[in-house]
Amino acid sequence: MSEKKNTRPNPDDRSDNVEKLQNMVQETIANLEEAHDTMEFASGEEKEQIMEKNKRREEAIEGMREEIKDEHRYNNRNE
Secondary structure, three states: OOOOOOOOOOOOOOOOHHHHHHHHHHHHHHHHHHHHHHHHHOOHHHHHHHHHHHHHHHHHHHHHHHHHHHHHHHHHHOO
8 A cells, every 4th residue: 555645845944054164164274274285295196185175165165155244145135
């Protein structure tokens, strides 16, 4: 027998999104800085890999900051 389950989606709780995103930005910046320090001891190929990864981190940080702005706009609109 097939049971019907309630498949309603959970309500959209965005109340702590800004805080979570800010923490993610801070953690990503810390990783970026740690990787930058590691480059001092890395070989040429490792340096290139670190530089590429740091570029992706910088892009991710920019995206998260844009999302933080969006969340602020959403929160201000719905207050």
